Amino acid sequence: YAGGPLGGDNNFQKTIDEILYYQPLPIKQIGHYISLKGQVGYLWYPDTEHLLITERFFMGGPNSLRGYQPGSVSPIFIEDDGTHSRIGGNKMVLFSADYVIPLGQTGFKLAFFYDAGNAYNDFEELDLSRLRQDWGVGVRWVSPLGPLKFELGFPINPKPGEDTQVFNFGMGTNY
Secondary structure, X not given: OEOHHHOOOOOEEEEEEEEEEEEEOOOOOOOOEEEEEEEEEEEEOOOHHHOOHHHOEOXXXXXXXXXXXXXXXXXXXXXXXXXXXXXXXXXXXXEEEEEEEEOOOOOEEEEEEEEEEEEEOOOOOOOHHXXXXXXXXXXXXXXXXXEEEEEXXXXXXXXXXXXXXXXXXXEOOOO
16 A cells, blocks of 8 residues: 555555465375465556656566566556566466475476566456466575575567577576
8 A cells, every 4th residue: 555644645545365285295205285276366556647656566486477577567658659667467367286296305496487477558347368377497595695596587479579498597496
């Protein structure tokens, strides 16, 4: 929440709800698991002229759609000269599924993932038939510096001009 009785130039409310689910799998080799994540976000604001673009939702990168470049999935505004500008959305949805396999006692894990999500503009409905999708593979390592992720994502049905594979590096927890 920003603005209103708190003052300042921005007046908005931003909510992101997230649910995570981890399930160990009954496989002889202990440690295999699946993890599922769901996120929905909504940004409400009364005045579009004072909202910072950095508060809007942009998808892509290591913490959302891992098969797309960071910030590359968002509503687009077509300028007068025909160029496209990413403007971010005021709604977002994301679903992720990971299958994780420990590689012995090394601290390394192999992960396969699938993501689906999108960001939607102010007057667009949250349309699940327009989700952008990707899949990929990665290695996770609990290093002395903390958890590290190295992932290679592949968009499903990329649009013209989009990369056909994206490498992501992340530090910290899996989500």
